[in-house]
Amino acid sequence: MNSNMLLNGESVQGLGEAFSVLNPATEQSLVEIKSSSVEQVNQAIEAAKTAFKTWQHTSDENINASFAKIAQDIRAEAAEIAELITLEQGKPLGLAQFEVEAGASWIEYISSLEIPVETVPDPSGKIIKVYNRPLGVIASITPWNWPFMIAIWHLFPALKTKNTIVNKPSEYTPLSTIKLVEIINRHLPKGVCSIVLGKGDVGQALSEHPSIDKVTFTGSTRTGQSILSHSVNTLKSVVLELGGNDVGIVLDDVDVDQVAEKIFGSAFLNMGQTCAALKRLYVHENVYDALAAKLTEIANAQVVGDGMKPETTFGPVQNRMQYNKVKALIEDAVQQGGKIITAQKDVAENGYFITPTLVTNVQEGVALVDEEQFGPALPMIKFSDVEDVIARANNTTFGLGGSVWSKDIAKAEQIASRLETGTVWINSHSDLSPAAEFGGWKMSGLGYSFGLSGLLLFTHKQAVHISQ
Numbered sequence: 001m002n003s004n005m006l007l008n009g010e011s012v013q014g015l016g017e018a019f020s021v022l023n024p025a026t027e028q029s030l031v032e033i034k035s036s037s038v039e040q041v042n043q044a045i046e047a048a049k050t051a052f053k054t055w056q057h058t059s060d061e062n063i064n065a066s067f068a069k070i071a072q073d074i075r076a077e078a079a080e081i082a083e084l085i086t087l088e089q090g091k092p093l094g095l096a097q098f099e100v101e102a103g104a105s106w107i108e109y110i111s112s113l114e115i116p117v118e119t120v121p122d123p124s125g126k127i128i129k130v131y132n133r134p135l136g137v138i139a140s141i142t143p144w145n146w147p148f149m150i151a152i153w154h155l156f157p158a159l160k161t162k163n164t165i166v167n168k169p170s171e172y173t174p175l176s177t178i179k180l181v182e183i184i185n186r187h188l189p190k191g192v193c194s195i196v197l198g199k200g201d202v203g204q205a206l207s208e209h210p211s212i213d214k215v216t217f218t219g220s221t222r223t224g225q226s227i228l229s230h231s232v233n234t235l236k237s238v239v240l241e242l243g244g245n246d247v248g249i250v251l252d253d254v255d256v257d258q259v260a261e262k263i264f265g266s267a268f269l270n271m272g273q274t275c276a277a278l279k280r281l282y283v284h285e286n287v288y289d290a291l292a293a294k295l296t297e298i299a300n301a302q303v304v305g306d307g308m309k310p311e312t313t314f315g316p317v318q319n320r321m322q323y324n325k326v327k328a329l330i331e332d333a334v335q336q337g338g339k340i341i342t343a344q345k346d347v348a349e350n351g352y353f354i355t356p357t358l359v360t361n362v363q364e365g366v367a368l369v370d371e372e373q374f375g376p377a378l379p380m381i382k383f384s385d386v387e388d389v390i391a392r393a394n395n396t397t398f399g400l401g402g403s404v405w406s407k408d409i410a411k412a413e414q415i416a417s418r419l420e421t422g423t424v425w426i427n428s429h430s431d432l433s434p435a436a437e438f439g440g441w442k443m444s445g446l447g448y449s450f451g452l453s454g455l456l457l458f459t460h461k462q463a464v465h466i467s468q
Contacts, residue, residue: 001084003033003174005197006181007040008047009190014197015040019171024090024316025306025351033174035198041166041205044194048137048164049211051191056134056162060115063160066187067111071104073183078104084176085148086307090315090352091270093307103152103180109434110156113455120463127466132459134162135237136213139206141227142177143219144170144318145273145374151177153449154216155184155193161458163213167195168203172319210234214458217241218275221443228446239447239457242440243372244400245279247393248429249415250291251386251406252284259405259427260294266403266429268299268356271315272376273322276401276423276430276438280369281380282389288382292341292360295380299342299356306351316352317375323352326375333359333368333379364392372398386415394420399441403429422448 003021004011016035023030036044074081078100085096120128140154147169158165169177174197181195196202200223207215208230214237217227224240231238248263267278283291307315317323334340339361347353357377362369369379383389393402403425404412416424422439425431432438432450439448448454 001031001175002178002182003031004178005036005040005044006178006185006193006195007044008194009185011182012040016198016202019199021088021172021175022319023087024318025308025348025353027350027352030087030175033171033197036196036202038205041196041202042209044166044196045137045206045209045211047191047194048166051189052134052136052164055164055189055192058162063162064111067107067156067160069187070183071107073186074100074104074107074180077179077183081148081176081179083308084179085173086315088173088175089144089147090318091307092312092315093310095270095315096307099146099149103149106149106152106434107156110160110455113160113452115161115456115459116452122465126468129464129466131462131464132161132456133462135458135460136163137211138163138165138458139209139212139215140165140167141203141207141215141217141219142167142169144172145270145275147173148176148180150218151180154218155180157449157455158216158458159184159188159193161455163458164192165194166206167193168198168206169195171197171199204230212236214238216449224445237447237457239439239449240445241275241438241449242400242443242445243374243398244275244440244444245370245372245396245398246276246401246403246421246429247396247419248278248281248403248405249383249389249393250281250283250287251404251408251411252286253407254287254291254405255407256287256290256294260291260298262428263291263405264295264298264356267378268314268376269430271317271354272326272378273318273374274430276432278403278429279372279378280393281378282383282393283380285382285384288380292358292380295358296341299358302356304345304347304353304355306348314356314376317354318352320352322375323354326354326373326377329368329371329373329375330354330357330359330377333362333366336362336366338362338366338368338379364395370396390415390418394418397443400444401425401430403427
């Protein structure tokens with residue numbers, strides 16, 4: 001496995017401090033990586049600036065042809081990439097394989113989009129053409145939960161719109177992103193897409209550099225606020241996809257057996273380590289006990305273990321810090337009267353394993369309900385009045401996603417229209433589409449990704465006025 005940065009198309013060892021990438025299922029080191037130095041970050045940005053001079057004039061046909069070759073290579077090497085994801089991130093191999101294939105398909109969808117040129121008639125008779133021009137050099141900072149997929153979400157819209165880009169992956173999960181950037185560099189000119197490695201100081205050096213024209217970031221609200229504050233001096237644009245405390249509202253007309261698997265999958269997707277996972281579940285009192293029992297049955301059937309083992313259906317939390325946070329939130333909820341209704345099975349002594357945990361008898365004011373747990377613990381809260389539950393659902397600083405579960409689609413849509421979130425699902429949750437904009441309200445983000453509108457956030461508008 002390659003553990004070097006890619007700078008101007010070349011594999012280069014970092015000149016900074018070394019750090020270890022651990023397998024969260026064993027806590028053993030997979031590889032030691034040398035961080036990129038500030039000078040190397042600067043070199044990557046300079047290479048991107050140089051490459052932009054010609055890349056911005058590349059034809060759409062050449063870009064789409066290159067994307068097709070990249071997607072083809074990803075599929076050809078899917079087994080290796082999926083194994084890297086599982087080893088560094090922990091998720092079961094089947095889920096890692098899904099991440100790889102979904103990433104390749106996502107690239108193909110981005111290829112299908114056309115950058116529009118709008119012709120605007122003017123009362124004076126002149127013609128105005130509005131173009132979407134590339135910004136320049138993009139900084140991308142990606143997280144550890146979906147390291148391959150989210151890198152694709154960042155890199156390919158920037159490249160499609162003829163920008164150059166420098167990525168800094170999480171220090172916890174850099175290996176699959178290094179592999180992705182290696183594949184990209186087989187098919188794109190030197191300097192167009194580089195990767196630098198390290199911890200927060202490397203990300204800060206990248207995002208604050210005056211030659212960076214835009215920062216796209218997925219991660220914590222606190223880091224996002226820091227990136228936004230440092231963007232002021234150069235007026236660089238930012239897209240921030242930050243934390244969420246996604247709500248699910250289950251009405252009393254649902255078929256419990258039909259929705260339970262979907263709800264469990266939505267809440268515990270990637271062991272709950274998904275920004276738009278369902279994180280607070282409000283259930284009508286008429287179906288509360290039945291749904292709790294069904295979800296418990298599903299949770300107790302999970303096989304918790306190393307994601308590389310074929311029998312494993314539920315992997316570890318990715319890192320020690322997140323493991324400690326989730327454990328503390330569960331313990332705090334129990335101390336405040338919460339009841340764990342799922343079996344707490346024995347897990348391996350090494351590794352960051354937490355069995356899927358459902359907690360009842362909790363309300364707002366308990367941290368597990370009020371905060372983003374980002375792990376395998378779900379609070380279930382009983383309600384009786386729809387007006388009351390809408391108010392409770394919106395009483396949060398987060399606004400990423402929400403869902404309504406009901407056979408009555410019209411009623412569900414009416415409730416959905418009142419949820420203060422960037423995305424609302426009806427009878428599903430967290431299943432994103434490349435065709436629809438995705439972004440957070442409130443403290444969950446700034447700007448949005450996906451769809452044509454998200455793509456065009458990587459461009460400037462330029463109006464060309466033509467007089468005869």
